[in-house]
Amino acid sequence: MPEQHVVLRNREIPGLARLDVYVAHGGYAQLKRAVTEMQPAEVIDLVKASGLRGRGGAGFPTGLKWSFVPRDLYPKYIVVNNDESEPGTFKDHEITLENPHQVIEGAAIAAYAVGAETVFIYCRGEFWQEMDVLRAAVAEARAAGHIGPNLHGSGYGVEVQVSPGAGAYICGEETALLSSLEGELGQPRLKPPFPAVAGLYAKPTVVNNTETLANVPAILEHGADWFKSIGTEKSPGTKICCVSGHVERPGNYEIPLGTSWDELLAMAGGVWKGRRLKAVLPAGASAPVLAAEQMPGLALDWESVAATGSILGSASFIVMDETVNMAWVAKKTIAFFKHESCGKCSPCREGTWWLKHLTARIAAGEAGPDDVALVTQVVDQMEGKCFCPLGEFAQSVPRSTIERFAADYAERSAAPAPAAAD
Numbered sequence: 444m445p446e447q448h449v450v451l452r453n454r455e456i457p458g459l460a461r462l463d464v465y466v467a468h469g470g471y472a473q474l475k476r477a478v479t480e481m482q483p484a485e486v487i488d489l490v491k492a493s494g495l496r497g498r499g500g501a502g503f504p505t506g507l508k509w510s511f512v513p514r515d516l517y518p519k520y521i522v523v524n525n526d527e528s529e530p531g532t533f534k535d536h537e538i539t540l541e542n543p544h545q546v547i548e549g550a551a552i553a554a555y556a557v558g559a560e561t562v563f564i565y566c567r568g569e570f571w572q573e574m575d576v577l578r579a580a581v582a583e584a585r586a587a588g589h590i591g592p593n594l595h596g597s598g599y600g601v602e603v604q605v606s607p608g609a610g611a612y613i614c615g616e617e618t619a620l621l622s623s624l625e626g627e628l629g630q631p632r633l634k635p636p637f638p639a640v641a642g643l644y645a646k647p648t649v650v651n652n653t654e655t656l657a658n659v660p661a662i663l664e665h666g667a668d669w670f671k672s673i674g675t676e677k678s679p680g681t682k683i684c685c686v687s688g689h690v691e692r693p694g695n696y697e698i699p700l701g702t703s704w705d706e707l708l709a710m711a712g713g714v715w716k717g718r719r720l721k722a723v724l725p726a727g728a729s730a731p732v733l734a735a736e737q738m739p740g741l742a743l744d745w746e747s748v749a750a751t752g753s754i755l756g757s758a759s760f761i762v763m764d765e766t767v768n769m770a771w772v773a774k775k776t777i778a779f780f781k782h783e784s785c786g787k788c789s790p791c792r793e794g795t796w797w798l799k800h801l802t803a804r805i806a807a808g809e810a811g812p813d814d815v816a817l818v819t820q821v822v823d824q825m826e827g828k829c830f831c832p833l834g835e836f837a838q839s840v841p842r843s844t845i846e847r848f849a850a851d852y853a854e855r856s857a858a859p860a861p862a863a864a865d
C-alpha cells in the first residue's frame with residue numbers, strides 16, 4: 444500500500460503554505476460551505492459518521508467529543524494542541540510549517556460546529572518558526588475574509604489566536620495545556636469535569652490535535668464514506684507515522700491506517716546499515732517496547748497495536764537495531780520523564796527520580812544485585828497510581844524492557860536475569 448496524503452498534501456502541492464496556493468486547491472471552501480449551507484449539528488454528524496479519531500494519542504472519536512459540548516453555555520473555545528513534545532514525534536511540525544491553512548480551516552470548522560468563536564493554537568514553546576508561519580497564515584486568512592467576523596454574511600465569526608507554550612512536555616496533556624494557556628503553572632487537572640464541559644476559563648472547550656483538525660476540511664469536501672473507505676473499519680483515514688532511529692530514511696509517512704509495519708519500514712528504507720531489527724518503540728517514549736518478533740505483519744491501527752500490549756499513540760516509531768541494549772533505552776526514556784514530571788503527584792515525582800538513578804546505575808554496569816528487582820518494585824508503585832498518564836507512560840519502557848529483554852539487563856547488571864515474560 445503506498446502513502447496517501449490527505450494532510451501532507453504539501454508533498455504534492457508546492458507552496459501550499461501560501462494562501463493563494465491553498466485557495467487555488469479548494470482551501471477555505473469547506474469553511475464557507477459549513478457556515479453558509481450547513482447547520483452546526485450537521486457538521487458534527489458528518490464528522491461522527493466519518494469515524495475520525497483523535498490523532499494526538501488516545502484515538503478518541505472526534506465527532507463524539509464535539510457532541511459533548513453543551514449548546515447553551517457561552518463562550519466556548521477550540522484549542523489546537525500543537526504542543527508536540529513526545530520524543531520521536533515531528534508530524535505537527537511539518538503540518539504547521541507546510542500546510543498551516545488546513546489546520547486553521549479545520550479548527551474554524553470545529554469552532555462553527557460547537558458554537559465557539561475563538562480558536563487558540565497552543566504551540567510547543569520551542570516552535571518559534573512554526574508560530575511565525577501560523578501567525579502569518581492567520582493574518583493572511585483574516586485579511587482575505589476567510590476568518591474573522593460575519594463570515595460570508597452568515598452572522599457567524601471566528602477569531603484565531605496563536606499562543607506560545609511553556610516548553611514543557613506535560614503541557615501537551617490537555618488539562619495542563621489549558622492551565623498553561625490561562626497563565627497558570629502547567630499541571631494536569633482532575634477529570635471530570637472534562638474540558639468539553641469545563642475547560643479554558645471553566646468554559647466548554649474542545650482540545651484537538653493539529654493532525655486531527657487538518658483532516659476535517661477533507662472530510663467535509665469528500666464526505667464520510669470517502670474517509671471510511673481509507674484505513675480500517677474502526678480506525679478510518681490516514682495516519683502520519685513519524686519514523687526515526689535506525690532506518691535508512693527517517694521521516695514522516697502518511698499511510699492508510701491498517702497498513703502493515705513491513706510496508707512502513709520499507710518506505711523508510713529498512714533497518715540501516717543492513718543490520719537486524721531488535722525492537723521498536725511505537726509511540727515515542729510513552730509505550731511498551733515491541734520486540735522484533737512482534738512486528739512482521741503487524742497492522743498499524745489502534746486495535747491491532749493494542750492487541751500486542753502496546754499502543755499506537757501518536758504513531759511515532761523509534762526503530763532500534765541489534766546493537767542497542769534495552770537497559771540503556773530504559774535509562775534514556777526515564778531521564779526524559781524524570782525531567783518532565785511536573786511534580787504534582789508523588790508516584791510520578793518520586794518514581795521517576797528512583798527509576799532515573801536505578802536505570803542509570805544499571806546501564807553503566809554499576810548495579811547492585813537487587814537493582815533490577817527494585818526497578819520492578821518502583822514501576823509497580825507507579826502503574827495505575829499516578830494522577831495523569833505521564834507517570835504511566837514513564838514506567839512503560841522500564842517495565843516492558845525488563846519483561847522482554849531480560850538478557851540485556853543481565854548483561855549490564857550484577858543481578859541475576861529476571862525471567863522473561865511469555
Ligand SMILES: Cc1cc2nc3c(=O)[nH]c(=O)nc-3n(C[C@H](O)[C@H](O)[C@H](O)COP(=O)(O)O)c2cc1C
Nearest residue numbers: 497498499524526527528615616617651652655832
Ligand atoms: C503527558 C501527555 C502529553 C501529551 N502531549 C500531547 C501533544 O503534544 N499533542 C497532542 O495533540 N496531544 C497530546 N496529549 C494528548 C492530549 O491530552 C489530548 O488527548 C489530545 O490533545 C486530544 O486531541 P485529539 O482527540 O485530537 O487526539 C498528551 C497527553 C499526555 C498525557
